[in-house]
Amino acid sequence: xxxxxxxxxxxxxxxxxxxxxxxxxxxxxxxxxxxxxxxxxxxxxxxxxxxxxxxxxxxxxxxxxxxxxxxxxxxxxxxxxxxxxxxxxxxxxxxxxxxxxxxxxxxxxxxxxxxxxxxxxxxxxxxxxxxxxxxxxxxxxxxxxxxxxxxxxxxxxxxxxxxxxxxxxxxxxxxxxxxxxxxxxxxxxxxxxxxxxxxxxxxxxxxxxxxxxxxxxxxxxxxxxxxxxxxxxxxxxxxxxxxxxxxxxxxxxxxxxxxxxxxxxxxxxxxxxxxxxxxxxxxxxxxxxxxxxxxxxxxxxxxxxxxxxxxxxxxxxxxxxxxxxxxxxxxxxxxxxxxxxxxxxxxxxxxxxxxxxxxxxxxxxxxxxxxxxxxxxxxxxxxx
Numbered sequence: 521x522x523x524x525x526x527x528x529x530x531x532x533x534x535x536x537x538x539x540x541x542x543x544x545x546x547x548x549x550x551x552x553x554x555x556x557x558x559x560x561x562x563x564x565x566x567x568x569x570x571x572x573x574x575x576x577x578x579x580x581x582x583x584x585x586x587x588x589x590x591x592x593x594x595x596x597x598x599x600x601x602x603x604x605x606x607x608x609x610x611x612x613x614x615x616x617x618x619x620x621x622x623x624x625x626x627x628x629x630x631x632x633x634x635x636x637x638x639x640x641x642x643x644x645x646x647x648x649x650x651x652x653x654x655x656x657x658x659x660x661x662x663x664x665x666x667x668x669x670x671x672x673x674x675x676x677x678x679x680x681x682x683x684x685x686x687x688x689x690x691x692x693x694x695x696x697x698x699x700x701x702x703x704x705x706x707x708x709x710x711x712x713x714x715x716x717x718x719x720x721x722x723x724x725x726x727x728x729x730x731x732x733x734x735x736x737x738x739x740x741x742x743x744x745x746x747x748x749x750x751x752x753x754x755x756x757x758x759x760x761x762x763x764x765x766x767x768x769x770x771x772x773x774x775x776x777x778x779x780x781x782x783x784x785x786x787x788x789x790x791x792x793x794x795x796x797x798x799x800x801x802x803x804x805x806x807x808x809x810x811x812x813x814x815x816x817x818x819x820x821x822x823x824x825x826x827x828x829x830x831x832x833x834x835x836x837x838x839x840x841x842x843x844x845x846x847x848x849x850x851x852x853x854x855x856x857x858x859x860x861x862x863x864x865x866x867x868x869x870x871x872x873x874x875x876x877x878x879x880x881x882x883x884x885x886x887x888x889x890x891x892x893x894x895x896x897x898x899x900x901x902x903x904x
Contacts, residue, residue: 525778529902530899530900532770532896536822539739548633552600558619561597561617563613568613621738621887634763647724655828659793672845679695679845704785719778719781738764741761742883743755744883762832804829805823819883819892825895827898831893834893835882
C-alpha cells in the first residue's frame, strides 16, 4: 500500500431519518398507496404497463386519469381493489415498498407527490459518496476559516458586498467558488494548480449485509416555528412527502485520503475531518438552540449523538457557510435577514424573522416522535 494513502472502512449511522433525493417526483397515479396497511408501493413501470395491457385495463386506466385533472386525488390502489385484485396480484409489478410514517387525515385517501430516494438495483436506499464528500468539504472549509481569522474576515466583507449586488445568486456562487479555490487548491513549482480534495476519495455508503430487506419510510415535511399565529400552531405540515432512510439504519463506506496532499492544509487523518464536520454542525445547532431550545430541547439533546447533517430538509444553517463567516451573530442575523428577504419574498422573512434567520427548524415527524431531519453519525471502524 502507498505509504501516503490512508484508507478506512467507516460506518454511517442515521440518527434521524435522511432523505437523499433521486430527482424523481411521483404523482399519486405513479405509485400505490395502501391506506389499510399504511404502505406505499413503487412500481416497475414496464411490468406495470404489461399488467394493465394483459388485463385489458390500459384504456380504462387512461380514461380514469383523463377524468381527474387533480392527480393528487387518485388512489390507484383502491381502483385496483375495486377490480378484484389483491396485494399478491400486484407483487409482479411492485419494485419496492415503503412504510408511511406521516400523520394523514382519515378523510383523505391519497398522498401528494412523493420525492423518491436514491436506491440501488435491488431497491435499497443508500447514501452516495458525492453527498458525503460534499458534507466533508464543508466541514474542512469551516475548519480552515476558523483557523485563519484574516481570511475569514476578508471573505465576510466580500460576502456582504455580494449581498448588495444586483445578481445575488451569481455573486454568491462566484464567491463560493473563490473560497474553494483559495482554501482547497495550491500551485506547484511549475505553476500547475492542484485541487487538494482530489486527495480525498469517498465511496457510496451501502447497507450491504446489515439490512435483511430494503426498507424505507415516507415522511411529510414539517417546519417548526417560533411563530404560532392565531391558531397557535407552531408546526406547519407542508404538502410534500419524502422517501427516507429510517432512523437507526447503518451503512458502510470506504474513505481514503492522500496524507501528503491534505497535510498541506493541516489535515492529518480521517477522524480529524469528522471532527471538523461536527464542529460545523454544532455551530448551527448552537444558534438554533438559543431560539428553539425551550420548545424543542429534547431534539437538541438527541442531536449530540450525531456528527453531521446529510440530505434534504436539514435547513439553511446546516448547508451554508455564510453564517459562519461573521464574527458577530447580531451582524450575521441582520445581513442574512436581508438576503432571505430578497431571495424568498413570499416567505415574509423581514416580518417573521425576529429571533433567528431562517425562522424554522426542520422536523422529521413519525407519529408522536419528532426528530431533526438528516442527523448522522460517522465512525472509523478499521483499516481497509
